[in-house]
Amino acid sequence: KQWYQRRVRGIVQDNGTDQSQDAESVDAGDVLREDKKCETVLRVVIHSVTGITRETDTVSAVDPFVEVLANSVLLGATKPRQDTTSCVIEEAFFIKTAQSPDKLKLKFHLKDQDHMNEHDLLGHGYFDLSEEDMTEKQTVHLKWKGSEIGQLLISVDFQNITIV
Secondary structure (H helix, E strand, O other): OHHHHHHHOOEEEEOOEEEEOOHHHOOOOOOOOOOOEEEEEEEEEEEEEEOOOOOOOOOOOOOEEEEEEEOOEEEEEOOOOOOOOOEEEEEEEEEEOOOOHHHOEEEEEEEEOOOOOOOEEEEEEEEEOOOOOOOOOEEEEEEEOOEEEEEEEEEEEEEEEEEO
């Protein structure tokens, strides 16, 4: 851990003495290597769900949660919110893919948590990364049988990570 802290500050320890150097000036034989490998990680953030008009429960309001899929692979689901038709979610999902990110099609299932039976599907929506130039704070229209039943606010971004 101490080595990492010194490395972050730009100090390389050599035989017990500290020598300040910029990361770019370290020789190839020293600590840093220039042939690093990077991979792209996709981050999908569900900011909120609003305007849910479809109800599946007769006793109480919906308990919405969102399942996130990329090319039909389930990435995960948000935590259910209780008795609401609009709520802030702010949950993120990450995916590392061998495909180009613009080949990914995101699908969102809005569901109602059911404590007695299977969760009820309220509606679904799509976000195709190959068709979108702007991916921050975008509205996904959720539909059920051709009618809009609510909206999601999402952001999608890409981060390059270094493989060590």
